[in-house]
Amino acid sequence: xxxxxxxxxxxxxxxxxxxxxxxxxxxxxxxxxxxxxxxxxxxxxxxxxxxxxxxxxxxxxxxxxxxxxxxxxxxxxxxxxxxxxxxxxxxxxxxxxxxxxxxxxxxxxxxxxxxxxxxxxxxxxxxxxxxxxxxxxxxxxxxxxxxxxxxxxxxxxxxxxxxxxxxxxxxxxxxxxxxxxxxxxxxxxxxxxxxxxxxxxxxxxxxxxxxxxxxxxxxxxxxxxxxxxxxx
Numbered sequence: 653x654x655x656x657x658x659x660x661x662x663x664x665x666x667x668x669x670x671x672x673x674x675x676x677x678x679x680x681x682x683x684x685x686x687x688x689x690x691x692x693x694x695x696x697x698x699x700x701x702x703x704x705x706x707x708x709x710x711x712x713x714x715x716x717x718x719x720x721x722x723x724x725x726x727x728x729x730x731x732x733x734x735x736x737x738x739x740x741x742x743x744x745x746x747x748x749x750x751x752x753x754x755x756x757x758x759x760x761x762x763x764x765x766x767x768x769x770x771x772x773x774x775x776x777x778x779x780x781x782x783x784x785x786x787x788x789x790x791x792x793x794x795x796x797x798x799x800x801x802x803x804x805x806x807x808x809x810x811x812x813x814x815x816x817x818x819x820x821x822x823x824x825x826x827x828x829x830x831x832x833x834x835x836x837x838x839x840x841x842x843x844x845x846x847x848x849x850x851x852x853x854x855x856x857x858x859x860x861x862x863x864x865x866x867x868x869x870x871x872x873x874x875x876x877x878x879x880x881x882x883x884x
Contacts, residue, residue: 692705692844695723705844707841707846710840710842710843711840713840715840720840721843724747724761724762726762726856726857727760728753729750731750731758732756733752738752738865739752739870739871740865740869742873744766744773744875747763747764747843748761749762749853761860762842762853762857763852763853764836764841764844764852764853765845765846765852766850767845772831774824776822776823776824776831776871777871778868778869778871779822779826779867780823781820781821781865781867782809782819782821783818784810784813785813785818785834786806786809786813786815787803787809787814787815788803788804788805789803811837813837814834814836815834815836816834816836816852817835818835818855819832819834819858820861820865820871831850832851833850833851833871834850835855835859838852851873
């Protein structure tokens with residue numbers, strides 16, 4: 653199997669079906685809606701139950717704690733995969749990004765992913781990176797979002813920039829897919845389906861990931877039933 657997953661006491665099999673790892677979209681926002689994504693849930697250790705985690709609850713949690721729930725904080729986990737260290741594996745269903753490490757381990761980061769209709773899957777590579785990147789919204793976003801239209805020529809990097817502190821630009825062969833792994837000015841959205849297809853991380857985490865990866869690193873994006881485990 654190409655990509656393995658974290659071992660968990662709460663492992664839940666999703667059947668033997670394997671996602672065909674083909675890039676479903678070459679540019680952002682050009683694909684039709686996929687099946688509706690499952691509601692994000694987090695584990696409540698006090699009640700030992702899974703509870704829904706929506707935008708309102710996420711804002712409230714972040715306001716109280718100034719960080720996302722424990723499941724979405726950076727941590728070392730046991731992880732089995734045939735992919736070499738340095739590979740990025742994204743489990744979009746569970747809102748985790750794994751950076752494969754030696755010795756059957758990975759660094760796991762919490763992420764925000766594409767909202768309903770903007771999810772995608774495939775194998776791409778890091779084509780280039782940037783610190784405090786300029787954000788240039790794609791034409792499709794400019795057309796549908798008045799707030800993006802004023803930055804059609806590019807928004808300078810900075811704390812309010814939607815790409816946050818760092819960006820990894822994802823390429824399919826020599827072509828920019830228009831998807832990125834990037835920071836965010838909205839750290840409370842980690843763990844949610846919120847983006848237009850990009851993978852967002854809090855700024856501390858994207859700075860950490862950026863410091864560890866190489867241009868050319870393989871990125872495997874799994875969505876819609878490809879994840880084998882649900883757990884923290």
